[in-house]
Amino acid sequence: MLQMSISPNKKTTCGSADPLPQGQPGKTGAAPLKSQKYARGTIPLAHEYAPPLLLAAFLLLLWQLAADRIQMGHILPGPVQILLRTWELRESLFFHHLPPTLLTIVCGWLLSVSIGIALAVLMHASPALDSMLYPVLVITQTVPVMCISPLFVLWLGYTMQARLIAVVLSTFFSITLHTCDGLRGTDPQKKELLRTFGATRLQVFRQVEIPSALPELFTALKMTLPWAVIDAAVAEWLGANEGLGYFSRRMISKMDGAAVFAPLLLLSFLALLGMALLQSAEHRFITWRGELQDSL
Amino acid sequence: MLELKDISFTYPHSAEEIFRGLSLSIEDRSFVSIIGASGSGKTTLFRLLNGLEEPSSGSILLDGTPLPVRTSAKRQSTQSFQNKLHNNKTENKSDNKTGIRQIEGGPTGRHAQYAAYMPQQDLLFPWLTVEKNVMLPMTIQRNPKEEGLQAARDMLARVGLSEWAGRYPRELSGGMRQRVSFARTLCAGADLLLLDEPFSALDSITRISLQEWLLDQWNALEKTILFITHDVEEAIFLSGRILVLTGRPVTGLQEYTVPLPAERTRDMLLRPEIAELKESLISLLRQEAEAMGRRDKSADPGGAL
Numbered sequence: 128m129l130q131m132s133i134s135p136n137k138k139t140t141c142g143s144a145d146p147l148p149q150g151q152p153g154k155t156g157a158a159p160l161k162s163q164k165y166a167r168g169t170i171p172l173a174h175e176y177a178p179p180l181l182l183a184a185f186l187l188l189l190w191q192l193a194a195d196r197i198q199m200g201h202i203l204p205g206p207v208q209i210l211l212r213t214w215e216l217r218e219s220l221f222f223h224h225l226p227p228t229l230l231t232i233v234c235g236w237l238l239s240v241s242i243g244i245a246l247a248v249l250m251h252a253s254p255a256l257d258s259m260l261y262p263v264l265v266i267t268q269t270v271p272v273m274c275i276s277p278l279f280v281l282w283l284g285y286t287m288q289a290r291l292i293a294v295v296l297s298t299f300f301s302i303t304l305h306t307c308d309g310l311r312g313t314d315p316q317k318k319e320l321l322r323t324f325g326a327t328r329l330q331v332f333r334q335v336e337i338p339s340a341l342p343e344l345f346t347a348l349k350m351t352l353p354w355a356v357i358d359a360a361v362a363e364w365l366g367a368n369e370g371l372g373y374f375s376r377r378m379i380s381k382m383d384g385a386a387v388f389a390p391l392l393l394l395s396f397l398a399l400l401g402m403a404l405l406q407s408a409e410h411r412f413i414t415w416r417g418e419l420q421d422s423l
Numbered sequence: 424m425l426e427l428k429d430i431s432f433t434y435p436h437s438a439e440e441i442f443r444g445l446s447l448s449i450e451d452r453s454f455v456s457i458i459g460a461s462g463s464g465k466t467t468l469f470r471l472l473n474g475l476e477e478p479s480s481g482s483i484l485l486d487g488t489p490l491p492v493r494t495s496a497k498r499q500s501t502q503s504f505q506n507k508l509h510n511n512k513t514e515n516k517s518d519n520k521t522g523i524r525q526i527e528g529g530p531t532g533r534h535a536q537y538a539a540y541m542p543q544q545d546l547l548f549p550w551l552t553v554e555k556n557v558m559l560p561m562t563i564q565r566n567p568k569e570e571g572l573q574a575a576r577d578m579l580a581r582v583g584l585s586e587w588a589g590r591y592p593r594e595l596s597g598g599m600r601q602r603v604s605f606a607r608t609l610c611a612g613a614d615l616l617l618l619d620e621p622f623s624a625l626d627s628i629t630r631i632s633l634q635e636w637l638l639d640q641w642n643a644l645e646k647t648i649l650f651i652t653h654d655v656e657e658a659i660f661l662s663g664r665i666l667v668l669t670g671r672p673v674t675g676l677q678e679y680t681v682p683l684p685a686e687r688t689r690d691m692l693l694r695p696e697i698a699e700l701k702e703s704l705i706s707l708l709r710q711e712a713e714a715m716g717r718r719d720k721s722a723d724p725g726g727a728l
Contacts, residue, residue, distance in 0.1 A: 314546075316542060316544065316546055317546050317548065319475060320540065320542055320546050321559075321563060322475060323473045323474070323475065323538075323539070323540040324539075324559065324560040324563040324564065324611055325563055325564060326563045330563055334548070334559070334562070334563070335548070338548065338550040414549075414550075414591070414593075415549035415550050415593075418549040418592075418593060419549070
């Protein structure tokens with residue numbers, strides 16, 4: 128009879144390296160099912176990280192060899208030169224240019240996350256708002272941030288606000304979209320079950336929809352964090368008088384190749400660090416990603 | 424005593440009538456199974472009983488009073504909240520023909536206080552521990568946390584899963600998950616349990632042991648159980664009375680009484696009168712399925728909505 132439509136969205140978990148349910152190695156004990164394979168979880172490090180590290184080392188080596196052969200450090204510095212230059216410039220990089228960039232990234236991204244989630248909740252709560260907002264949001268995404276950023280600089284000068292706008296503009300939409308999808312993808316049977324217990328709409332939202340949307344939200348967080356890093360740097364390129372992006376551009380005009388790369392090294396490191404933090408938070412808190420679709 | 428009087432029902436946006444003038448009554452503390460071919464309206468009947476749908480006409484009476492009836496002071500807060508919402512929306516319309524309130528966001532389980540629903544799939548929330556899952560109905564009804572936790576622990580002890588209270592559902596086997604789901608259903612505090620094919624997804628050995636387990640539970644509890652199944656043998660083994668939904672729309676029920684005592688064992692199923700009952704049920708269901716097939720074939724395929 129009316130068997131509720133079985134989860135309409137067959138989601139493929141994009142961007143996540145391991146979409147399978149994560150058993151908790153320590154806690155399973157005598158559990159009758161699943162997660163036995165995590166017994167080997169004691170030495171995963173060498174196993175998992177060795178291949179990518181080997182590849183990276185190999186590529187770096189190639190790069191170094193090529194740079195040594197070409198012998199034009201101002202255009203193609205090798206990894207060793209870059210590291211040396213980073214060390215030479217450490218005072219200026221770490222204490223003068225890193226803080227404003229870091230601030231832009233963190234503030235911009237957090238702002239974007241709050242705006243993105245708020246919009247998603249509003250759009251989920253009201254179909255009228257959804258149909259009103261969605262096309263407008265899509266339009267904001269068709270504008271290349273890089274081209275419109277100079278305009279923000281015209282309005283606001285060489286300020287952090289101008290750069291924050293650029294970061295928010297480039298990241299909030301993915302967060303809205305994923306969060307909204309997550310909220311909508313909630314198993315309708317679970318919602319109905321709560322209704323039979325007498326749940327109000329707010330209770331349904333809190334008890335099922337939010338937990339169901341969290342994995343999607345984390346996907347969005349992992350996607351947008353590197354964008355925030357990139358766009359903060361781009362915004363600094365386009366109009367700033369401090370920051371890693373600004374520093375990198377200035378070094379280009381000085382034809383100092385290694386010094387162009389030095390701030391980029393820091394930026395990549397920041398992005399990787401952020402991703403690692405997010406990944407471990409997800410591992411720790413969101414253990415049910417794989418179980419959301421296991422209804423028959 | 425739960426009575427359905429002259430119930431008719433059609434889903435909104437659908438032309439097909441499901442029930443027409445259906446009446447039935449369920450005595451307190453009985454175990455009644457409902458069987459019928461798939462698509463015969465079993466699940467719809469449950470949706471009407473737990474308030475997810477309301478009948479187009481007719482009434483559902485609990486001890487002679489139309490629903491909803493509030494039996495417990497505990498739900499006062501929920502009730503007043505619903506009243507508030509309701510009063511804001513529609514002033515003084517509580518005596519509409521079914522006497523049922525509607526609040527924003529579709530029908531809610533207004534009948535939660537008298538009926539508790541156990542779905543076919545366990546629908547345990549993977550982000551909650553077993554005991555938090557069990558206490559969910561009490562959380563929803565805004566009971567104090569301590570009270571809910573205590574009730575959940577009592578229920579888990581009843582279903583024999585106390586030591587799993589702090590674990591997560593993924594660590595449990597299918598049969599254990601259904602027992603947790605049953606405990607959660609009990610935690611809603613209702614006298615009428617609506618069980619919708621709860622064992623159909625389990626392997627046959629687990630199913631058999633859970634059937635015996637459920638029978639013990641029912642004998643120990645003072646509850647009325649309405650049990651949907653498509654398994655004739657399961658219906659006979661568990662219930663005192665079997666109702667078969669026939670026709671489309673369903674206008675009436677074929678009713679069978681199972682000639683077995685409440686305390687029963689599986690070998691009683693081998694008695695000749697039981698075999699006879701089983702045969703007549705199967706042939707009735709077969710006729711129904713064939714009639715339904717004929718109806719579907721004769722329906723204009725292009726005319727479907």
